[in-house]
Amino acid sequence: MSEQNSLFRRFPLVEWAVSNRITVSVLTVIIAVAGLMAYRAMPAESFPEVAQPTIYIGTVYPGNSPVDMERLVTRPLEKQLNTISGVDKIKSTSIQGFSSIEVKFDFRVGVDEALRKVKDKVDAVQASPDFPKDLPADPNIFELNIAELQPIMNINISGEFTADQLEDYAKYLEEQIEDIPTIASVDVRGIDDKEVRIAVDLQKMEDLDISFNGIADAIKYENMSVSGGDLLVDGYRRNIRVLGEFESIQDIENIIVKQEKGAIVYLRDIATVQFTSVERESYARQFKSPVVSLDVKKRSGENLIEVSAAINQVVADAKETYFPKNLLISITNDQSNRTKNQVGELENSIIFGVILVVLVLTFFLGLRNALFVGIAIPLSMLLSFLILNSMGVTLNFMVLFGLVLALGMLVDNGIVIVENIYRFRTLGYSADESSRLGSGEVAMPIISSTATTLAAFIPLALWPGLIGEFMKFLPLTLIVVLSSSLFVALVINPALAARYMKMEADVVNRPKWTKIGSALTVLGLILNLAAGLTTFGNLLFWPGLLTLIYIWAIEPWTNNFMANGLPKLEAWYERQVAWVLSKNNASKTLWSTVGLFVLSFVLMGIIPPKVVFFPDNQPNLANIYIEMPVGTDIEETNKITQEIEDQILELVKKYEYDVDGQPYNFMVESVIAQVGKGTSDPREGPSNVATPNKAKVVVAFRETKFREDQDGNRVASAEVLNLLRENISAIPGVLIAVEKDQNGPPQGAPINIELSGNDYDELLAVAEDVRSTLLNSRVKGYDELKLDVAGDKPELPITVDRAKARSLGVSTGQIGDALRTALFGKEISRYKDEEDDYPINLRFADEFRYNIESLMNQKITFRDQGSGRIKQVPISTVAVPTKTATFTAVKRNDLNRVITVYSGIEEGANANAIVAEMKQVLNNYELPKGVSMSFTGQQEEQAKELGFLSKALLIAVFLIFLIIVGQFNSARIPFLIMTTVVLSFIGVFLGLLIFRMDFVVIMTMIGIISLAGVVVNNAIVLADYGSQLIERRKADLGIDNEIPLPESELAQLLSEAGKTRLRPVLLTAITTVLGLIPLATGMNLDFFTLVSENNPNIYFGGDTVAFWGPISWTVIFGLTFATFLTLVIMPVLLFLTERSRSRRYYRKVAS
DSSP: OHHHHTTSOOOHHHHHHHHTHHHHHHHHHHHHHHHHHHHHHSOBOSSOOOOOOEEEEEEEOTTOOHHHHIIIIIHHHHHHHTTSTTEEEEEEEEETTEEEEEEEEOTTSOHHHHHHHHHHHHHHHHHSTTSOSOOSSOOEEEEOOHHHHSOSEEEEEESSOOHHHHHHHHHHHHHHHHTSTTEEEEEEESOOOEEEEEEEOHHHHHHTTOOHHHHHHHHHTTSOOEEEEEEEETTEEEEEEEOOOOOSHHHHHTOEEEEETTEEEEHHHHEEEEEEEOSOOEEEEETTEEOEEEEEEEOTTOOHHHHHHHHHHHHHHHHHHTSOTTOEEEEESOHHHHHHHHHHHHHHHHHHHHHHHHHHHHHHHOHHHHHHHHTHHHHHHHHHHHHHHHTTOOBOHHHHHHHHHHHHHTHHHHHHHHHHHHHHHHTTOOHHHHHHHHHHHHHHHHHHHHHHHHHHHHHHHTOOHHHHHHHTHHHHHHHHHHHHHHHIIIIIHHHHHHHHOOSSOOOOOHHHHHHHHHHHHHHHHIIIIISOOHHHHHHHHHHHHHHHHIIIIIHHHHHHIIIIIHHHHHHHHHHHHHHHTSTTHHHHHHHHHHHHHHHHHHHHHHSOOOEESSOOOOOSEEEEEEEOOTTOOHHHHHHHHHHHHHHHHHHHGGGEEEETTEEEESSEEEEEEEEETTOSOGGGOOOOSOOTTEEEEEEEEOOGGGOBOTTSOBOOHHHHHHHHHHHSOOOTTOEEEEEEOOOSSOOOOSEEEEEEOSOHHHHHHHHHHHHHHHHTSSOOOBOOOEESOOSOEEEOOEEEOHHHHHHTTOOHHHHHHHHHHHHTOEEEEEEEETTEEEEEEEEEOHHHHTOHHHHHHOEEEEEOTTTOOEEEEEGGGTEEEOOEEEOSOEEEETTEEEEEEEEOBOTTOOHHHHHHHHHHHTTTOOOOTTOEEEEOTHHHHHHHHHHHHHHHHHHHHHHHHHHHHHHHTOSHHHHHHHHHHHHTHHHHHHHHHHTTOOEEHHHHHHHHHHHHHHHHHHHHHHHHHHHHHHHHHHHHHTOOTTSOOOHHHHHHHHHHHHHHHHHHHHHHHHHHHHHHHHHHHTEEOOHHHHHHHSOOOOEEOOHHHHHHHHHHHHHHHHHHHHHHIIIIIHHHHHHHHHHHHHHHHHHHHHO
């Protein structure tokens, strides 16, 4: 047999593994232990942390209108920033007294480098003579770290306590949580900072000839401690200090602000001094009850689950040792719960996958051989965890999906190896020799097939931009997992097979194992149901029950299938292939398939599926954004918000039923309202200014598995979202937008129309007209069309008569300072209280402060330098106020002024279809000269990403073709294999059309690219084996390799190749499809709760199915049809091309 063995291929790595089985066994144990440790050590989080090279510059310049902020601050900075290399986009917003610039860099530029470049340019601008020199602070330059911007949970504190007490408890909890090293920051909402407020009585101050500056100087120069230096006396040095800092509010009240001719005026005589809260900037409520809310943010790269556990421990300790028993504390929007569910679903999917794969393999190979392949799943996973952890990758949503997606793929190599070893054993080879020859024969094909799969994902790993940075973890994970599975297949599987594979059927002692299984089952039931030892009882019950099922059901069925069913299937398949390859049937079969391919394309054009950019997930949050006219007081905004809260709470009562006499809402977990600061839409970027005209109500839904009514019927959270959208009453003058939370990378608005031009008044008029045109059209499905700029911001410009003012000895600066101090206030010193210090603010009392006549009639008090006398000049004698309106902001995009008309879409609506209708409506819209219009946001991103994915598909196909050419040293067979890849799209297109599924641009395209790599695997294995049989037959006949075989013999060899590879082709296809079915259907089965609680928590749906369903169904549809292509069309293509060569050869010989 040694002479015959020389015709078979050998592979050095397999030879080493079989010869060193002890070493391989030790290596296996090391991989298992190290991989498990790496898995436990990997930081867990919801979504990948992307180091986004986006830099923000925030500049405060109080008192300047949006147009002035643009002219004085924004434009000079933008002009310099635009000269930086690597800048992708510059966007800016100039509002009252504040400029915000966002600089987005290409991802090839590191965050640190981007930050340094921006700082250098800002320093250069500040040094220029034209830039304002009286800024209260230098521009604030910081990087955008998404992970540290989004809170991982909200802690809400409430109860029958005063505001000061709740603040004390919140501050205590804030300090304790911030002491955790993994915490970035804790923001407290619902309470305001403290200040020492000096409210001046205008009449008294003017009657006593006192000015703001006089009060400020008196307080400033009294509230200080001054070091006088060291006094040397008798060889000792003593430090001399003048102590003068205020120790109480009374110290401030007793300050002498004027002393003239024996008359003393104390501060208390002309003003009220209070230690109180600053003007209200925010409100926070939970279910309409006032709360103090803490937004907790973790540091980038930290383990979300561990951070959450640490926070919960701090809260528990505080409850035990510091907080009173009647203080109410609730934790909402805890992101770790979702991550725990994802990790749990991964673990359960792996267990479920192993069970399915082993069960299928048992029917084809027997239990013992099936376990050889099944072991590849946990070993490949553990080796992948070891590699990914060493690369610094976190256990996030994308990585978890990559692992589950690879579940069906990673056993393919093991199947081919073990099945071929098994075939050699049936031919009479020893275990050792079968492992060497069986593995060596298919080593190169499975390396090539793995390489082709990896080649499909390599272009995805090079995906540019933010979405690319987000999605790259998927191909990275798949590349690592599939490479690990190749190592397991070539090293561990042959070594284990050589040691443990048996050909003779294991004789099962049925009576013995029946007694053991029955005993375990009965004992487990007793411990579980009678003794209450649920977990321990189930650990006996389930193995016992599975033993009985295997002995009496699976094992007889397996033996019958292997002895009768499988040979019949192989014989039937061989007859079908032989028939297809006879006469002209091969050509007819091929052209029928090509015709079906053309038909699928035609149908895609006639009845196209709905096209969406990113998966339309079920909401976890409903965000209700409330925006009132700019200038609205926070109290009025709060009043309107309370009305909307009442409506929301009344609407969600629909989803309540009684549990133990208490109402339980099975859909809504919490309703939290925030008014004022921090309520802007996160898509607008970080906001550093107060927003008294804005509010936000967040309706948090329960986890997917708990969304069941009293009868056990599942309810979609989208139903609640639509209920809110349709029933929240419109309030005149108030913009209300109901939006769901956005999963995945940040995206622009689905409807985003950008108008650009220089004349902002004209631009605003056009934007309002475009909005009106769309509102009056028949276009439906959008949420609320809004403009990001309004022209109704109330303003009261003061015009100063400079000549008259100067003739009276008053300057414009003095007038502006007096008005600002009277109205806005001026910080004149700091009041220290133990560890904290608070601003001392000077302003008018409210009855004068909010009275325009009092403000304008106030007198500028100063000492005339010529006469030396106190002089008072009323502002109204030299200045006149005028009521006008101005822009709320000036927006710029890449140095051009822009105004955007934007909107979300209703749940279930198609953004692409809505945009297409809007384009049709605006097709003939006449724009003024100098104004341009474009659809940006999601549409712009969609076009960009679709272009890349199309290019990535071409690159993947080229790489796959190159690899196959390298293996076969021929262009013919690679071309035939690539033909099957293209034809496999028939399954994808028909599947989408028949089941009316959406074409999700990102996910479906990834699925198609993935499919290209998966489909070639079986085709390579079959084509390679067919080539080997042809070479061996030519060697047996002693003819040259260039001489073709006769048609009849060629058909027989191809039928034999198909029959031999039928089992691995079916197994790889079935296991891949079965591995994806749970993802495609959203099926969840919790093995851990099954054992610990007797509850498997089986449910379909969840957060994952919206994301991963499109990819999974794409691969399932395509691979199912590709199995037919591999088993039938691949032999047909090989036969037709070989027949063509044969006919040309024999015609040439005959001539």
